[in-house]
Amino acid sequence: xxxxxxxxxxxxxxxxxxxxxxxxxxxxxxxxxRPARGPVRPGVFVKIALMAVVNALGVFGVLAAWREGHMxxxxxxxxxxxxxxxxxxxxxxxxxxxxxPGLAFLLVFQVYVVAYTGWVAFxxxxxxxxxxxEQAIEALLLQNERRVEGSATYPLTVVERGxxxxxxxxEDGEAKVGTADDPLSEVRDATVDDDRVTExxxxxxxxxxxxxxxxxxxxxxxxxxxxxxxxxxxxxQDARTGFLATPTLQWDPEADTMTDVTTGTVYKATSDGSxxxxxxxxxxxxxxxxxxxxxxxxxxxxxxxxxxFVKILVWTFAFAILSVVTTFLLGLFLAIxxxxxxxxxxxxxxxxxxxxxxIPSFLAALLWSGMLNRSYGFINQVLLGGAAVPWLTDxxxxxxxxxxxxxxxxxxxxxxxCTGALQSLPGDVLEAAKVDGAGAWRTWRSxxxxxxxxxxxxxxxxxxxxxxxxxxxxxxxxxxxxxxADASVPLGHTDIxxxxxxxxxxxxxxxxxxxxxxxxxxIVIFVIVATISAITFKRTKQFEEIS
Amino acid sequence: xxxxxxxxxxxxxxxxxxxxxxxRRWFAELGWRHLVGVVAIAYAxxxxxxxxxxxxxxxxxxxxxxxxxxxxxxxxxEALGGxxxxxxxxNSLQIAIATGVGTVLMGAAAAYAFSRFxxxxxxxxxxxxxxxxxxxxxxxxxxVFLLLITLGNVVxxxxxxxxxxxxxxxxxxxxxVNTFLMYGFFNTIPREIDEAAKIDGATHAQxxxxxxxxxxxxxxxxxxxxxxxxTFGEFIxxxxxxxxxxNWTVAVGLFGWVSALLEANWGLFAAGAVIxxxxxLLLFLxxxxxxxxxxxxxxxxx
Numbered sequence: 143x144x145x146x147x148x149x150x151x152x153x154x155x156x157x158x159x160x161x162x163x164x165x166x167x168x169x170x171x172x173x174x175x176r177p178a179r180g181p182v183r184p185g186v187f188v189k190i191a192l193m194a195v196v197n198a199l200g201v202f203g204v205l206a207a208w209r210e211g212h213m214x215x216x217x218x219x220x221x222x223x224x225x226x227x228x229x230x231x232x233x234x235x236x237x238x239x240x241x242x243p244g245l246a247f248l249l250v251f252q253v254y255v256v257a258y259t260g261w262v263a264f265x266x267x268x269x270x271x272x273x274x275x276e277q278a279i280e281a282l283l284l285q286n287e288r289r290v291e292g293s294a295t296y297p298l299t300v301v302e303r304g305x306x307x308x309x310x311x312x313e314d315g316e317a318k319v320g321t322a323d324d325p326l327s328e329v330r331d332a333t334v335d336d337d338r339v340t341e342x343x344x345x346x347x348x349x350x351x352x353x354x355x356x357x358x359x360x361x362x363x364x365x366x367x368x369x370x371x372x373x374x375x376x377x378x379q380d381a382r383t384g385f386l387a388t389p390t391l392q393w394d395p396e397a398d399t400m401t402d403v404t405t406g407t408v409y410k411a412t413s414d415g416s417x418x419x420x421x422x423x424x425x426x427x428x429x430x431x432x433x434x435x436x437x438x439x440x441x442x443x444x445x446x447x448x449x450x451f452v453k454i455l456v457w458t459f460a461f462a463i464l465s466v467v468t469t470f471l472l473g474l475f476l477a478i479x480x481x482x483x484x485x486x487x488x489x490x491x492x493x494x495x496x497x498x499x500x501i502p503s504f505l506a507a508l509l510w511s512g513m514l515n516r517s518y519g520f521i522n523q524v525l526l527g528g529a530a531v532p533w534l535t536d537x538x539x540x541x542x543x544x545x546x547x548x549x550x551x552x553x554x555x556x557x558x559x560c561t562g563a564l565q566s567l568p569g570d571v572l573e574a575a576k577v578d579g580a581g582a583w584r585t586w587r588s589x590x591x592x593x594x595x596x597x598x599x600x601x602x603x604x605x606x607x608x609x610x611x612x613x614x615x616x617x618x619x620x621x622x623x624x625x626x627a628d629a630s631v632p633l634g635h636t637d638i639x640x641x642x643x644x645x646x647x648x649x650x651x652x653x654x655x656x657x658x659x660x661x662x663x664x665i666v667i668f669v670i671v672a673t674i675s676a677i678t679f680k681r682t683k684q685f686e687e688i689s
Numbered sequence: 690x691x692x693x694x695x696x697x698x699x700x701x702x703x704x705x706x707x708x709x710x711x712x713r714r715w716f717a718e719l720g721w722r723h724l725v726g727v728v729a730i731a732y733a734x735x736x737x738x739x740x741x742x743x744x745x746x747x748x749x750x751x752x753x754x755x756x757x758x759x760x761x762x763x764x765x766x767e768a769l770g771g772x773x774x775x776x777x778x779x780n781s782l783q784i785a786i787a788t789g790v791g792t793v794l795m796g797a798a799a800a801y802a803f804s805r806f807x808x809x810x811x812x813x814x815x816x817x818x819x820x821x822x823x824x825x826x827x828x829x830x831x832x833v834f835l836l837l838i839t840l841g842n843v844v845x846x847x848x849x850x851x852x853x854x855x856x857x858x859x860x861x862x863x864x865x866v867n868t869f870l871m872y873g874f875f876n877t878i879p880r881e882i883d884e885a886a887k888i889d890g891a892t893h894a895q896x897x898x899x900x901x902x903x904x905x906x907x908x909x910x911x912x913x914x915x916x917x918x919x920t921f922g923e924f925i926x927x928x929x930x931x932x933x934x935x936n937w938t939v940a941v942g943l944f945g946w947v948s949a950l951l952e953a954n955w956g957l958f959a960a961g962a963v964i965x966x967x968x969x970l971l972l973f974l975x976x977x978x979x980x981x982x983x984x985x986x987x988x989x990x991x
Contacts, residue, residue: 251826252829
């Protein structure tokens with residue numbers, strides 16, 4: 143919700159200030175004394191209208207967060223609304239009026255998300271460790287229930303109370319009502335007819351049709367007998383008789399253990415967020431805990447991950463560096479070729495050569511994956527006359543294909559920037575070299591190339607950083623394949639770090655979810671890219687440009 | 690060798706004897722360039738020619754697409770009507786346009802503030818932006834996914850499977866690289882213009898909307914276009930966020946076609962690819978001049 147207020151807030155900002163603040167600090171005091179004269183600018187109305195929308199959406203969000211009991215979101219919403227109102231109605235926040243909209247998005251969807259990634263990297267978040275300990279215990283008890291043998295059945299009525307379904311039963315002549323969140327409790331004024339509750343004050347009895355309509359809800363409803371989940375709950379299969387079901391696990395809050403009542407095995411809560419017995423067996427539902435550097439240790443130490451990780455790390459660097467080098471060399475060569483003003487039709491050449499760059503890269507990668515198909519692809523069938531070269535299924539050829547496709551995609555960009563750099567070379571320096579008697583080759587090697595590299599190196603570095611995380615190309619072309627033969631995790635020879643993160647996270651459904659490990663790998667990538675960028679920024683002195 | 694040629698030839702530009710150059714020398718100096726050019730264009734264009742031909746073939750299988758232009762039929766394009774392709778394309782356009790516009794509005798406003806006002810925290814702000822932008826949002830997709838699950842519990846419009854949520858996520862990266870690109874450009878607009886406007890009684894908002902924004906239109910176009918293109922082709926976050934088939938973008942949808950049944954859907958894919966590449970390609974060629982300027986100012990294809 144923080145997003146919408148700020149999105150509209152953006153338009154507010156400058157118009158808004160049209161009515162309010164203006165002028166340099168010196169003028170301000172005089173302006174404030176001056177009574178508002180002349181026609182009110184229309185911008186004021188726009189601002190008020192937009193701020194009204196922002197506040198309305200904000201209040202809606204706050205109420206929704208309150209209803210869901212989500213205090214974190216509630217606090218963030220309140221803060222955003224208050225700050226937005228302060229910024230756009232105060233006279234002292236001129237720069238913030240312009241920065242706030244983008245900043246709000248940045249804080250929520252980038253800064254917070256990055257910080258959250260950092261936190262998840264130190265937890266065991268993932269399949270089997272999804273939520274809090276209370277929820278895990280509840281889930282375990284629910285998953286391991288059984289009907290209590292020989293227990294009585296109760297005449298049962300399905301009721302609806304406060305919007306939630308519940309059961310009304312008669313036990314020892316007393317009427318009791320309860321819902322999923324509200325354990326069974328005695329109700330005095332209920333009407334009992336022939337051992338069956340027929341009317342409950344404050345609740346409606348469901349008709350037969352309604353029960354049929356909500357059958358699934360009714361049969362999955364569990365109404366706890368008491369506040370202690372170990373006591374079990376009432377369930378029903380026919381909506382007319384209820385039976386008592388208890389968990390086969392017994393939860394002991396004092397000792398922090400789960401006991402399997404059928405086998406007598408005791409599972410102790412451990413610091414890794416699960417219940418474990420003495421033999422090391424774990425119950426299948428655990429909870430989220432901080433695990434320190436375990437995820438990083440897994441990435442570098444656990445042989446299931448460490449081996450592919452090292453291979454993938456090396457390939458990621460090789461891929462990123464080779465991509466930059468090959469595209470740069472081809473682009474530079476073409477730029478030189480067409481840098482002669484005597485060549486006719488240079489504009490046509492340039493326009494046609496840009497084409498690959500203008501094709502969205504996901505389309506290009508998918509297109510090439512078809513053309514490189516071993517049995518039916520255009521490359522094998524037409525260009526190579528029916529050869530069945532395994533372009534995408536042999537480890538080395540797949541790597542070569544990835545580089546080749548990236549060359550096709552990337553050379554126009556390099557061609558453009560090299561052309562630009564060549565054309566902006568200072569003529570006098572070249573002239574001077576000529577006067578000093580340098581030959582063509584010498585001038586090129588000692589003057590042109592160094593100048594060209596200075597001009598393009600920041601772009602080469604950002605191109606490296608881009609290719610380091612070029613997920614789309616890898617995923618669309620090979621999906622990381624061919625798979626490592628020995629690995630128990632779904633990773634392959636052309637996977638780069640980012641596609642490894644994607645597989646490990648399990649969000650594509652091919653493996654068990656492991657958010658913790660995936661986030662840890664994200665952090666590793668960030669550290670690598672940030673280190674390289676920091677070095678470059680230092681060298682290119684981009685920091686100093688901020689005056 | 691080449692560069693020296695440039696300076697000499699440009700200083701002595703139109704030589705009358707140019708056409709009468711001996712053939713051997715002509716080839717050594719110019720002819721090979723045309724040869725390289727033709728080879729390079731063939732390399733650059735053959736996949737494009739191939740996909741157009743495949744989209745026009747009757748059968749629509751991968752094998753059938755290998756004989757270029759052996760048959761011309763619009764059946765693949767017609768078949769697109771029976772799929773969700775147009776819905777996906779519409780989604781992609783909505784999302785990419787909204788993101789492009791939002792990015793430009795927010796980035797330009799921030800760049801204006803950093804360029805024109807001197808305030809406490811300005812240096813820190815710019816430096817932090819530079820650092821934050823090093824962490825691509827894509828890397829944090831797990832956290833994005835978890836955040837949207839939580840937000841969706843409170844406000845469904847901002848949860849998973851919502852296009853608005855996806856746009857909001859993309860806009861989270863609006864300030865990053867773009868602010869710097871625009872900041873540099875804003876700095877090249879003389880401040881005297883602001884001063885003059887102020888003396889004439891304009892508020893800073895009037896100056897911003899009516900004067901400055903007009904002067905920086907080229908960079909706005911570049912940022913909008915680059916943002917549009919990168920959003921249009923974004924896959925990883927779009928695939929996580931947009932879960933129901935009707936909400937997919939072209940990138941997610943076409944990937945689904947090709948990854949599941951390469952052989953059967955090839956003609957459909959080719960037709961879809963041609964259609965979705967077409968607007969971007971046209972925009973690109975149309976705005977070529979600006980883009981080249983924008984690229985050399987530091988942007989990378991996304």
